[in-house]
Amino acid sequence: MIYDTIIVGKGPAGITAAIYLKRYGHHPLVIAKDGGALQRVKEIENYYGIPSITGPELLEQGIHQAKALDIPMIEEEVLDISYEGVYTLHTNKNQYQAQTIILACGTSRNLFYKARGLDGISYCATCDGFFYRKKKVALIGNGSYMAHELSVLHHIIKDIMVFTDGLPLEVEIPEHIPVILDKIDHVHGETRITSIEAGGIQHEVDGCFVAIGNASGFTLAKHLGIALDNKNCIIVDENFMTNLEGLFSCGDSIGGLLQISKAVGEGAKCATAVSNYLKKHNF
């Protein structure tokens, strides 16, 4: 089955887009592992119409609204997106296909700030793995998304170390891959990364792949070759379409005010643009 639209993200932007698309007569699918940043918000008092609510409560309300409209929602982690005539979303469990995609999966809170400004830091194994094929690299992360990146690098690079940066390893990885469970103290290098220090030991590396947390809009964008601005936000046109035909984005992923109000407004506008796009292409 090929969906009209798959919306990645179930926060205010994603759910609003889903509600509008459904009401426009389309059949959207929502895929998201969790509610993202909103999940950690204790109190919201600046959203029109709701005097006071917690982030988790508001997320729950939104999901309830979408379910009341029979919008299918799948709780899986999107690890990668590819395109060959149609878009294919690869999750930790399945693959899903769609004519159009809306990335509404928040801002990139999983950038590796400890290595800010250094060359040799990559956020996409598929894009950059090849450059390190005879080199020694670090892969930073501890969950499904890290395992996905490892499966890509594994075929290209022989010398890989995984750094969980103090977090427990949540996935199984091949036994011969060394895993450093200590918190990362420093990332060394003048202009380019030369070593990672963790638990008092310095590990020399030629490069470093970052796969912390979930794949964000930013990391999915990197994998697809979507244009990003200098703040790592996805660049969209006036119809919320990225530089890739049929791939849209709205909400925190595209930067600007990181606010529920803005996300909701953009969700509605983006859905309208996607609806026009679907009709124009007879999908």
Added chain:
Amino acid sequence: MIYDTIIVGKGPAGITAAIYLKRYGHHPLVIAKDGGALQRVKEIENYYGIPSITGPELLEQGIHQAKALDIPMIEEEVLDISYEGVYTLHTNKNQYQAQTIILACGTSRNLFYKARGLDGISYCATCDGFFYRKKKVALIGNGSYMAHELSVLHHIIKDIMVFTDGLPLEVEIPEHIPVILDKIDHVHGETRITSIEAGGIQHEVDGCFVAIGNASGFTLAKHLGIALDNKNCIIVDENFMTNLEGLFSCGDSIGGLLQISKAVGEGAKCATAVSNYLKKHNF
């Protein structure tokens, strides 16, 4: 007293802007006669976070939120806005001054569709009254806004007839002004208005001033010389500022999707731009 900002309108765009400005540390004043189009909406089911609510209930919630933040709200009808170093808002009762204005008073639902396409139709007595100074004109309307326009025309034009288009006259006007209480059947003319037919009688006119209902964003914009697009929506830049320095607009007034989601998103963004503007100019 000169306010930082006066927001005209207490719908989703205006109240969201007020909430954001207050939380940014400014002192906004909200002036509106009523809640506009939302007041007549029976059921809203596509606004994120609220499964189902009526228009009046949502308006009430928003006003309650603003009042909880001690945002002053004045229930008067804005009839005109002028600028001489600061902005002055003329209501049916008072005058208020501000460094900046946000027009969030909805779309122009008071256009006079019966005369669509004909020349000789004006929406601003101050702008166009002079052109008709020895002519015979009709003034269409029945409330304070009509009376305001009449007070302007009255000094310039001797031969004025008021048409209420079937509505009761709600204001006192000079006795010598003829008032036609019948519904308007036709507006005649080839390219330019020549007569208005009401209650079976054809009244010859050289021009017609429209002042139906409240002064909308559109009519206030006409008075101020704000640039409008071909759909009579206010044109704003990326910071929601019109072609007049310090005068902003958001929500239905600027066109696009006439949706609460969009109005709320724009209210937040517009308030952020106004806050930056106020800080930049040390207001």
